[in-house]
Amino acid sequence: MRPWNSLTTAEQTLLRRAMSEGPLAGVIQAYGMALRWTHAEEAPPPRSYSETEQRELVPLLGAVVRSLIDRDLVIFREVEGMSPSPSDPALTGDALHTVLKDPVNWLWAPAFERRFSLATPDAVRRHWADDAYPVADADGFPAWDGLSRAQREVLVCAAEASGMLTGPFGIWEDPPGELVGAERAEWVDHQLASLVPFVRAGWIEVRHYPGVNDDAFTVITVDDLHRIMSDPAIRYEGEDWGVGVGCVFTNAGLAVWRGGWGHAWGRRLHFD
Structure with missing residues (x-):
C-alpha cells in the first residue's frame, strides 16, 4: 500500500470515513473541510459547500470510492439496522454504480430512505491508522x-x-x-x-x-x-x-x- 502522504485529499477523506465506519452522506462536506485545513488551492470559501456544489462533486468522489473499492481498500455497505454492521450487505457492480451516481445518497438530511456506510478491511486500518489519526507531541502544552x-x-x-x-x-x-x-x-x-x-x-x-x-x-x-x-x-x-x-x-x-x-x-x- 502507498504511503499515506502520497494519497490525494479525497482518498484520505474517504479512508478516514471508512476507518470509522462512517456514513456516505455528509462526506463531501468533510472533503471540503480537509481541503480548507490543508490550504489547498481548490478549497471552498470559509463555509460549507452548497447543495449545488456538493452535487457537482459527486462524480469526482464517486470515482474515488470506486477506485478504493477496486483496490480492496474500502467496503461499501447498505445499512440495514440502526447502525453499521459487518453483516450489512456490501454493494458492488451495477448496484454500487447506481447508488454512487445519485447525489441524494451523498447529501446529509434529517432522515433517509436508504443509508450507506464505508468500511475498511482490518489490514488497511492497521496499515494507515497512525497516519490517518496522528498524535501530536504534547510537550510544551499545558497539562x-x-x-x-x-x-x-x-x-x-x-x-x-x-x-x-x-x-x-x-x-x-x-x-x-x-x-x-x-x-x-x-x-x-x-x-x-x-x-x-x-x-x-x-x-x-x-x-x-x-x-x-x-x-x-x-x-x-x-x-x-x-x-x-x-x-x-x-x-x-x-x-x-x-x-x-x-x-x-x-x-x-x-x-x-x-x-x-x-x-x-x-x-x-x-x-x-
Whole structure:
C-alpha cells in the first residue's frame, strides 16, 4: 500500500470515513473541510459547500470510492439496522454504480430512505491508522490540570458530536440583557478568552449554523469572533437544536487532543 502522504485529499477523506465506519452522506462536506485545513488551492470559501456544489462533486468522489473499492481498500455497505454492521450487505457492480451516481445518497438530511456506510478491511486500518489519526507531541502544552475550567469546557465541546457553544444546547450563557456598550463587549471578550488561543493555533474551527435540520455553516474567523458573538441573532436564543455557534477540532487540533488532553479528560470524565 502507498504511503499515506502520497494519497490525494479525497482518498484520505474517504479512508478516514471508512476507518470509522462512517456514513456516505455528509462526506463531501468533510472533503471540503480537509481541503480548507490543508490550504489547498481548490478549497471552498470559509463555509460549507452548497447543495449545488456538493452535487457537482459527486462524480469526482464517486470515482474515488470506486477506485478504493477496486483496490480492496474500502467496503461499501447498505445499512440495514440502526447502525453499521459487518453483516450489512456490501454493494458492488451495477448496484454500487447506481447508488454512487445519485447525489441524494451523498447529501446529509434529517432522515433517509436508504443509508450507506464505508468500511475498511482490518489490514488497511492497521496499515494507515497512525497516519490517518496522528498524535501530536504534547510537550510544551499545558497539562489538563493546568488549563482553566473554561478552556477544558471548550475543548470537550469541540470533541463532542454536537459541539454547540451557544443556543439552548450550548455550553455558554448569553450576555445578561441589561449589559450594553463597553460592559457587554467586556463580557463577550471574557467568554471568548478561553476559545481564542485554540482558534489562533488552528486547532479549533468556529462555525455559525443558521438553519434547522441543515448542514450549512459559515466559518467565523478569529478576527470576527468578538463582533459576531456580540450579535444576539447569531448566538441564537430560540429552542431549536443545532442552531447558533458551534466549534469543531481541525485535524491538527484532533492530533493535539489525542496527544494528551483527550486521555486526561477520559480519565476524569468530569470537571473540578
